[in-house]
Amino acid sequence: MDGNLEISLDKLPIKRLESIEENGVERYPSDSSYDEKRVSLIRRIDFAWALEDDEERERKKRQKKSSKDASATWQWQSMVENLQLAHQELSVIIDLINTVDANDAVTVAGMTRPKPLLNEVLSDLAVSAATKLQCYRQLGKYFKQSAKALEEQIAREARFYGALIRLQQNWKVKRQRLASAASSSEGFIIDLFDNSLYDSAAMCRPSSLSTIRVDHDSAGMLAINLPPNSCRSLHFGFLGVHSADIPKELGKIRTRGSVEQCTREREKESVSDDEYIKETHTLLREVHQSIFDDQVFEMLNREAFNQSIGVNVTGIRENYLQLSIGQGNTLFISLVPSSKGDDQDAANTQDSESAIVPLDSFDNVKLEEGKHGTSKRKWGFPNRTSCEIYLQQIVHEHAFVKAKDKPNLSGTRVSGQSGKDGPGLLGHFCLSLAHRIFSNRVLVELENVVCRVPYLHLMTHPTWHSQTSSWTIFLKVPQSILHAESQSLKSDFQNMKDAVKSQFRTKVVVNDDRINVEGDGAPNVVSLFKRSSENISSVNKYECDLADLPVIILLQAASQVICWLHEEALMVGIKTNRDFLCLTFELEQGDTVSLVAHVNPEDIKGGITWWLVMEDGSTDDWKLQMDMYDGASEYRKFLGHLTLDVLYSTLMDLVSLCGGGRNH
Amino acid sequence: MDSPTQNTSLQRLQNVEKRIIRVLELAGGVMDELANPTGPRKEFINNHCREFMKMIKDIQVTLRDEIKSACEYRPFEKCDYSSRISNEICCKKLEYVLSQLDAMKQTIDEYQATI
Numbered sequence: 001m002d003g004n005l006e007i008s009l010d011k012l013p014i015k016r017l018e019s020i021e022e023n024g025v026e027r028y029p030s031d032s033s034y035d036e037k038r039v040s041l042i043r044r045i046d047f048a049w050a051l052e053d054d055e056e057r058e059r060k061k062r063q064k065k066s067s068k069d070a071s072a073t074w075q076w077q078s079m080v081e082n083l084q085l086a087h088q089e090l091s092v093i094i095d096l097i098n099t100v101d102a103n104d105a106v107t108v109a110g111m112t113r114p115k116p117l118l119n120e121v122l123s124d125l126a127v128s129a130a131t132k133l134q135c136y137r138q139l140g141k142y143f144k145q146s147a148k149a150l151e152e153q154i155a156r157e158a159r160f161y162g163a164l165i166r167l168q169q170n171w172k173v174k175r176q177r178l179a180s181a182a183s184s185s186e187g188f189i190i191d192l193f194d195n196s197l198y199d200s201a202a203m204c205r206p207s208s209l210s211t212i213r214v215d216h217d218s219a220g221m222l223a224i225n226l227p228p229n230s231c232r233s234l235h236f237g238f239l240g241v242h243s244a245d246i247p248k249e250l251g252k253i254r255t256r257g258s259v260e261q262c263t264r265e266r267e268k269e270s271v272s273d274d275e276y277i278k279e280t281h282t283l284l285r286e287v288h289q290s291i292f293d294d295q296v297f298e299m300l301n302r303e304a305f306n307q308s309i310g311v312n313v314t315g316i317r318e319n320y321l322q323l324s325i326g327q328g329n330t331l332f333i334s335l336v337p338s339s340k341g342d343d344q345d346a347a348n349t350q351d352s353e354s355a356i357v358p359l360d361s362f363d364n365v366k367l368e369e370g371k372h373g374t375s376k377r378k379w380g381f382p383n384r385t386s387c388e389i390y391l392q393q394i395v396h397e398h399a400f401v402k403a404k405d406k407p408n409l410s411g412t413r414v415s416g417q418s419g420k421d422g423p424g425l426l427g428h429f430c431l432s433l434a435h436r437i438f439s440n441r442v443l444v445e446l447e448n449v450v451c452r453v454p455y456l457h458l459m460t461h462p463t464w465h466s467q468t469s470s471w472t473i474f475l476k477v478p479q480s481i482l483h484a485e486s487q488s489l490k491s492d493f494q495n496m497k498d499a500v501k502s503q504f505r506t507k508v509v510v511n512d513d514r515i516n517v518e519g520d521g522a523p524n525v526v527s528l529f530k531r532s533s534e535n536i537s538s539v540n541k542y543e544c545d546l547a548d549l550p551v552i553i554l555l556q557a558a559s560q561v562i563c564w565l566h567e568e569a570l571m572v573g574i575k576t577n578r579d580f581l582c583l584t585f586e587l588e589q590g591d592t593v594s595l596v597a598h599v600n601p602e603d604i605k606g607g608i609t610w611w612l613v614m615e616d617g618s619t620d621d622w623k624l625q626m627d628m629y630d631g632a633s634e635y636r637k638f639l640g641h642l643t644l645d646v647l648y649s650t651l652m653d654l655v656s657l658c659g660g661g662r663n664h
Numbered sequence: 665m666d667s668p669t670q671n672t673s674l675q676r677l678q679n680v681e682k683r684i685i686r687v688l689e690l691a692g693g694v695m696d697e698l699a700n701p702t703g704p705r706k707e708f709i710n711n712h713c714r715e716f717m718k719m720i721k722d723i724q725v726t727l728r729d730e731i732k733s734a735c736e737y738r739p740f741e742k743c744d745y746s747s748r749i750s751n752e753i754c755c756k757k758l759e760y761v762l763s764q765l766d767a768m769k770q771t772i773d774e775y776q777a778t779i
Binding site: 137140142143144146147150151158165170172192285288289292383385386388389 | 678756
């Protein structure tokens with residue numbers, strides 16, 4: 001080899017920094033292996049001169065050949081050369097493949113990328129641009145789709161949460177994070193259990209209805225699914241009495257909240273969200289009430305077997321308690337499912353009652369006299385709805401209202417579960433009902449008496465105590481008589497007004513089942529015996545029972561009339577003798593004229609009739625003239641039912657008969 | 665921002681949700697515009713991006729306010745269930761009284777009809 005010797009210098013084989021990154025990390029070239037070093041050394045050997053010599057020789061040869069036979073082999077010469085070059089490349093490749101086959105380590109020294117042609121560059125750019133645009137378009141579609149899906153989901157959830165928030169204003173909504181993926185709801189429950197109870201020891205058992213799961217319906221809206229007939233309500237009644245107004249109440253109340261109706265309504269798309277929420281709210285109200293009724297019934301059952309006063313259990317079944325409250329009256333309390341309508345409830349009452357008598361059970365109805373005889377015993381039951389409400393109220397006040405929040409109920413304060421001493425809740429209720437029934441009967445009797453006698457007036461006084469009732473019967477002197485009196489005796493006007501009573505009172509008080517009658521205007525018993533005519537009108541007080549009440553009232557009224565007449569007579573200066581029911585005037589020669597009252601409660605035209613009895617002086621004994629049937633020495637005239645006006649004028653006639661000269 | 669019309673926090677949060685949707689729509693619009701074969705219009709993209717950033721800022725401000733002002737949740741301190749039962753009992757009383765009054769009125773009407 002001739003030519004110039006060329007020397008190349010190697011860098012020292014020390015590690016040199018290749019690059020430093022932004023964060024200060026230094027990069028060194030990686031160590032090359034032994035083979036790599038060998039290959040790189042081989043590469044650095046410049047074979048260019050060999051190739052050039054070859055090429056020159058080839059060119060000279062070609063020039064010689066071409067100058068020799070330029071025309072003949074020109075077109076094939078390049079092909080030959082290309083083929084030779086290809087042959088060389090192929091042999092290199094075959095060597096490489098053999099080396100690889102022999103599993104020698106081969107490293108690729110490097111590959112130079114074929115220089116792209118111009119149109120290839122452009123088409124590459126175009127393809128990448130098109131791919132980018134496609135990606136953008138897909139992204140754009142994805143964003144818009146997710147926006148739409150999000151909008152729908154937000155609308156659904158807004159509906160659901162809007163409804164839930166409105167329910168939350170009234171009910172306790174709690175959340176349990178459920179891990180199970182099967183439940184589509186987010187674990188919301190509505191808790192209907194009241195944990196602020198007064199008597200928490202007694203009521204700490206929450207019923208199965210207390211927690212209600214909030215579900216989604218098909219449209220994503222809030223839905224509450226309750227098993228049918230799960231709500232029960234308290235039902236009260238008297239055995240043997242079928243109230244006429246049951247169907248009306250049930251029809252009004254029960255049709256609102258059945259679950260079947262809820263699902264039916266939801267299927268109709270026309271129900272707006274507002275109405276749907278209101279229906280759900282109503283449903284929750286019913287469940288809440290049902291839980292309360294369950295608690296009431298449980299408490300009553302517990303009380304019933306606590307042996308308190310006034311409670312006699314005569315029957316017990318599932319969800320049914322029967323009590324007797326005395327005087328042959330029996331009541332029952334039961335729990336009935338509240339979803340069905342009238343039929344089921346009527347069927348229930350049919351089952352549990354022995355005899356059903358249609359009854360108009362309004363209180364204080366003025367009775368027709370025709371109905372009086374046969375169904376006398378059945379009248380006077382309080383309305384069953386009001387009893388139901390009362391029962392619920394007293395249980396609620398006792399058990400649920402904290403002591404400091406209790407309103408001041410003077411008469412109805414219940415002593416609670418005191419057990420041995422005093423009636424408990426149920427006992428109090430039974431006693432109140434018993435009293436009510438009895439006082440209704442008393443009222444019937446009083447009304448019967450009063451409506452027959454024109455000058456008696458009945459007034460009921462509210463006592464605000466559930467076991468006491470009170471009435472007053474007024475005997476009023478008509479105004480005409482009073483005015484006539486005052487006109488004739490003007491000078492002593494004031495005295496007379498004070499002296500003569502114009503109104504007599506009889507008071508009837510019923511405590512549980514004891515009747516007390518108290519009336520003024522009756523003569524003093526002592527003065528009767530002394531036969532003095534002292535103007536002492538004292539008050540009579542005595543107990544009686546129901547059968548004797550009309551007679552007692554009439555007797556009291558008659559004696560009050562006699563008392564009034566007696567005082568009127570005294571006003572005009574005539575001395576008369578007064579007996580219990582008799583007013584006696586003395587005529588000349590010892591004859592007496594008496595005005596006698598006769599009392600008959602069975603008399604339907606009026607209870608008090610009057611007799612005029614005239615006696616001559618031969619009789620000494622003073623007795624009640626009704627007993628005398630000695631026709632010879634007396635003369636009786638029946639005057640009949642008289643009003644007070646007539647009585648007064650009769651009195652005046654008798655007075656003028658008695659002695660004209662004795663008037664002043 | 666639009667505080668006169670949104671006066672409950674619930675409405676504000678619902679507004680945030682709506683803004684998120686709008687932001688997504690804007691992003692989709694920008695992408696579509698970039699994929700426009702005739703090349704994106706600058707003004708269009710500028711406007712969208714400006715609105716996008718503005719909305720993001722609004723969302724951030726509103727959420728921060730709501731989170732700060734969210735009060736501590738004290739569950740069920742005062743339970744009104746017992747007074748609810750009292751009210752139900754009162755309702756029943758009212759219904760009963762109404763039925764009695766209706767019956768009275770009916771009696772009066774019948775009486776007057778027969779006169």
